[in-house]
Amino acid sequence: MGFAIQFVIDVLSLGGAYALMALGLVIIYGILRLVNFAYGELIMVAGYTMYLTSGSGLPWIMMAVFAVVMAVAFGIFTDYAAFRPVRAKSVTAVLITSFAFSNLLQNAALLFISPRPRNVPLPEIFSQTVSIGGAITPVRNLITIAASIVLLAAVAFLMRKTTLGIAMRAAATNFTMARMLGVPANLIISSAFALSGFLAGVVGILWIGRIGTVVPGIGLEPLLVAFIATVIGGMRSLSGAVFGGFLLALIDTTLNYTLSQDLLKFRDAFTFGLVILILLWRPEGLIRGPASGQRT
Amino acid sequence: MLDIRDLLVNYGTIRAVRGIGFNLAKGELVSLLGANGAGKSTTLKCIAGALKASGGSITLDGTNITSASPEQVVRAGLATVPETRDVFPDLTVSENLMLGAYIHRRDRAGNRDNLERVHNLFPRLAEREGQAAGTLSGGEQQMLVIARALMSRPSVLLLDEPSLGLAPAIVERIFEMIETLKRTGLTILLVEQNVNQTLAVADRAYIMRLGKIVASGTANEIRSTTDLSAHYLGG
Ligand SMILES: Nc1ncnc2c1ncn2[C@@H]1O[C@H](COP(=O)(O)OP(=O)(O)O)[C@@H](O)[C@H]1O
Ligand SMILES: [Mg+2]
Numbered sequence: 001m002g003f004a005i006q007f008v009i010d011v012l013s014l015g016g017a018y019a020l021m022a023l024g025l026v027i028i029y030g031i032l033r034l035v036n037f038a039y040g041e042l043i044m045v046a047g048y049t050m051y052l053t054s055g056s057g058l059p060w061i062m063m064a065v066f067a068v069v070m071a072v073a074f075g076i077f078t079d080y081a082a083f084r085p086v087r088a089k090s091v092t093a094v095l096i097t098s099f100a101f102s103n104l105l106q107n108a109a110l111l112f113i114s115p116r117p118r119n120v121p122l123p124e125i126f127s128q129t130v131s132i133g134g135a136i137t138p139v140r141n142l143i144t145i146a147a148s149i150v151l152l153a154a155v156a157f158l159m160r161k162t163t164l165g166i167a168m169r170a171a172a173t174n175f176t177m178a179r180m181l182g183v184p185a186n187l188i189i190s191s192a193f194a195l196s197g198f199l200a201g202v203v204g205i206l207w208i209g210r211i212g213t214v215v216p217g218i219g220l221e222p223l224l225v226a227f228i229a230t231v232i233g234g235m236r237s238l239s240g241a242v243f244g245g246f247l248l249a250l251i252d253t254t255l256n257y258t259l260s261q262d263l264l265k266f267r268d269a270f271t272f273g274l275v276i277l278i279l280l281w282r283p284e285g286l287i288r289g290p291a292s293g294q295r296t
Numbered sequence: 297m298l299d300i301r302d303l304l305v306n307y308g309t310i311r312a313v314r315g316i317g318f319n320l321a322k323g324e325l326v327s328l329l330g331a332n333g334a335g336k337s338t339t340l341k342c343i344a345g346a347l348k349a350s351g352g353s354i355t356l357d358g359t360n361i362t363s364a365s366p367e368q369v370v371r372a373g374l375a376t377v378p379e380t381r382d383v384f385p386d387l388t389v390s391e392n393l394m395l396g397a398y399i400h401r402r403d404r405a406g407n408r409d410n411l412e413r414v415h416n417l418f419p420r421l422a423e424r425e426g427q428a429a430g431t432l433s434g435g436e437q438q439m440l441v442i443a444r445a446l447m448s449r450p451s452v453l454l455l456d457e458p459s460l461g462l463a464p465a466i467v468e469r470i471f472e473m474i475e476t477l478k479r480t481g482l483t484i485l486l487v488e489q490n491v492n493q494t495l496a497v498a499d500r501a502y503i504m505r506l507g508k509i510v511a512s513g514t515a516n517e518i519r520s521t522t523d524l525s526a527h528y529l530g531g
Contacts, residue, residue, distance in 0.1 A: 163401055166391050170384045176346050177382040179366035180375075182399035182448060 002134030009132070011246070011253045013141035016148025017203055019245030021222045022229035023155060024199035026241035029230065030172035031192045032087070034094050038078050038102035039226065040219020042197050046071040046204030047120055047214030048109060054121040063121060068201030074105075075197020076190055083189075102219075109216040117213035126209045144206045151202060152242060155195070159238065164191060172236075232278050234285030243287055248275075297322045297357055297483045298343075298374070298452050304351035305335070305342045312338040314507035315352065320452065325474070325484045327494045327515075330504035336487045337379055339504075340454050343485075344376035345369040356452065371399050375450035379457045379487070383437050383444075385430025389421055392429050392440055396447030407447070414443045417473060435466035442473070452483045459490050471497055495519050 028036045049067040056063070082101035086093040128139045159165035171178040171188045179185050200222075207222060208214055225248065226241075233244025251274055255267045263270075278286070298320040305313035313335045320326045328336050341347045343354055345366040354362045356372050364372065384392055393414065397407045415422040418439045424432060429440055438458055445453060455474070459467040471493050478484060478497070488494040495501060495515040503511040503518070511518065 163394070163398070166387065167395060167398065170387060170395055173384050173386065174382050176366065177378070177384070178395070180344055180346060180370060180378075181395050181444065182367050182370040183395065184367050185365075 005133045006135035006137060007253065007257060009135065009137050009141055009145070010256075011250050013144040013148075014253060015246035015249030016144050016152075017206055017245075018225050018229050018249045019242040020148055020151055020199050020203040021207075021226035022233065022241035022245040023152070023238060024196040024203070025223075025226040026230045026233075026235065026238060027168075027192050027196050027199075029235055030238070031168065031175065031189060032083065032094075034083070034091065034098070035227065036078065036083075036196070037095070037098040037223065038082060038105065039196065039200060040221075040223035041102050041105040042071045042074055042078075042200035042219070043204035043207060043222050044105065044109060044214065044216065044219045045074045046201040047208045047218055048113060048118070050120040050205065050208070051113075051118045051214055054119070060121060060123045064205050067205060068198060071201030071204060072194050072197040075193040075195075075200065078197075079189060079193040083193075106216045106219075113216075115216060117215045120208050120212060120214050122209055122212055140206075140209050143209075147202060147206060151199065155199075155238075158195075168192060228272075228275055230285075232275055232285055234287040237285075237287045240285055240287030244285070247286075297324070298485065299355040300339075300343070300352070301355075302352035303339065303342065303349055303354065305338050305347055306350050307338075312507055313342065316504070316507070316509045317352075318502050318509065318512070320483050320485055322451075322483055323478075323481045324499050325478045325486060325497060327486045327488055327498040327501040328504060329488060329491060329494065329501055329518075331489070333506075334504040335507040336504055337456055340376060340456050340485070340487060341378070343369070343374070343454060344378075346376075370448050370450070373449075373451040374454065375445035375448045375452070376454040377441050377445050377456060377458065379460060381434070381437050381441055383429035383432070383440050385428065387429055388426050389429055389432070389440060390425045392444050393421070393447050396444035397449075399448055406449075410447055410449060414446050417446075417476065418443050435462050435469075438462060438466075438470065439473075442470075446477075450482070452485070453477070454485045454487075456487045457489065458486075459488065459493070467493065 025036065025039050028034065046067040049070040050063055053063045053066060078101060082097040083094060086097050126140045129136050130139055159169055167178060167183045168188055168191060171183060175185065203222070208218065229244035229248045230241045232247060233242070234240030251271055252267070255270050256264070259267060259270070300319065301317045302315050303313055303317065304315055316339065318326070328339065330336050338347065342349050345364050345368065349362055352362070353360060356374055359372060361369055361372055384395070393411060397410065400407055420436055421439060421443055424436065429437065432440060442455070442458065458470050462470065467490065474484065474486065475497050486494060486498060495518060498515045500514050501512065501518045502509050513521070
């Protein structure tokens with residue numbers, strides 16, 4: 001019993017984090033048909049903001065809010081620096097600028113901060129554990145689950161009930177038509193980058209909360225996770241990305257529980273093997289998004 | 297109301313529209329006829345701001361909108377219904393209509409009145425309010441894109457082949473609806489291949505062939521003097 005509860009909590013907390021990462025990536029992809037390779041650096045920005053404000057004496061929650069604000073600001077900045085100038089040009093140009101921007105941010109962190117891990121302040125509660133039905137589990141995991149439920153619900157509300165959200169969904173299926181109805185392209189794109197940055201900021205704090213330190217390359221794993229989750233879930237669908245995140249977490253956690261010690265270091269190889277099988281079976285991803293037109 | 301002069305539109309090296317000019321007076325229903333590939337849709341997309349003109353000018357009610365963005369054009373009072381019948385398939389009928397009113401989104405009372413007007417024009421859409429637009433029939437989707445364009449309260453409406461691929465009974469309804477809209481004083485540019493039905497409702501018509509306008513006149517003149525089939529079959 002305790003074991004089962006432990007497993008479910010592990011899957012849900014890892015899955016919640018993965019789902020948020022994937023959602024932040026697919027929101028941009030849905031609208032621009034482009035993967036933002038500088039997405040992981042938004043998590044890095046959130047982490048270093050926490051590190052840099054750690055001596056300020058602010059309450060932790062204020063630092064966290066500030067870190068999220070910085071991730072949002074950098075999200076919007078990514079659009080202006082890497083996407084907007086070349087958006088009308090080729091896909092290749094944008095892919096390269098988004099790689100370059102990612103590298104630039106990482107190298108800035110290397111140069112101006114340090115290649116070595118830096119401590120990020122964490123509240124007491126992140127290192128506490130509780131016992132639920134016999135399973136000892138970090139409170140951090142429960143916070144992650146709660147945060148992902150709240151955020152997924154908030155994003156669902158935004159996308160379904162608000163004019164901005166509905167306009168973003170419309171723009172994701174047919175950008176030109178949305179513009180012909182007066183939906184401003186730049187507003188939609190900036191909103192998507194802001195939302196992406198917001199999700200990256202929150203998930204960044206939760207993610208970094210697992211290790212307590214930030215390094216310049218911290219964003220690579222979240223980017224990879226988000227990318228794989230969206231690919232298996234279906235690049236065009238928001239719910240697909242969330243589903244893909246939880247599925248990937250289920251696979252990872254199951255392998256963690258079942259692989260023997262000496263096989264565990266090859267866990268990612270098993271995960272990717274399964275991902276390849278899923279894609280052979282369903283090349284479009286598991287959840288089809290709406291049929292959609294050209295990239296914009 | 298709408299004045300097009302020497303309009304040039306290219307796709308790379310393909311010259312799709314080669315210096316055409318035409319105009320619409322307020323409240324007029326003008327038709328642009330021509331075979332497939334004549335450049336009619338290209339002209340409409342360019343007026344709508346979705347394609348850049350390589351030359352010439354587009355003036356709407358005295359304002360130059362030649363290089364305006366699509367969002368600026370609809371704000372200026374010109375709505376476009378493309379031939380591709382672009383409903384947002386995963387959005388419901390009412391969400392589609394709500395986006396049509398995007399530029400008036402703060403005027404809720406006005407939108408409610410306008411929605412009622414649109415529902416009177418297309419009772420079918422009222423019945424299907426909560427349904428995903430992608431699940432509508434072709435005729436219903438056509439009604440939805442026209443209704444959505446009307447939600448922006450345009451003074452000029454561009455319609456690109458609204459009867460394309462629809463059953464005769466539905467085509468009949470669409471043309472009736474176009475006449476109703478004309479009676480409300482809306483200025484309409486109607487692109488069609490359905491010559492007889494179009495000339496029956498249009499005040500004037502222009503005939504396009506290979507990117508140029510080759511004939512123009514009142515509907516009666518076009519009907520009696522132009523050898524339509526030559527322009528069509530030769531298109
Ligand atoms: N996206 C495009 N790229 C290149 N050529 C195009 C494109 N769209 C249309 N054309 C060409 O432009 C010409 C006019 O097309 P179009 O405006 O669609 O004609 P119509 O609407 O009168 O059938 C045709 O020769 C067509 O092949
Ligand atoms: Mg056409």
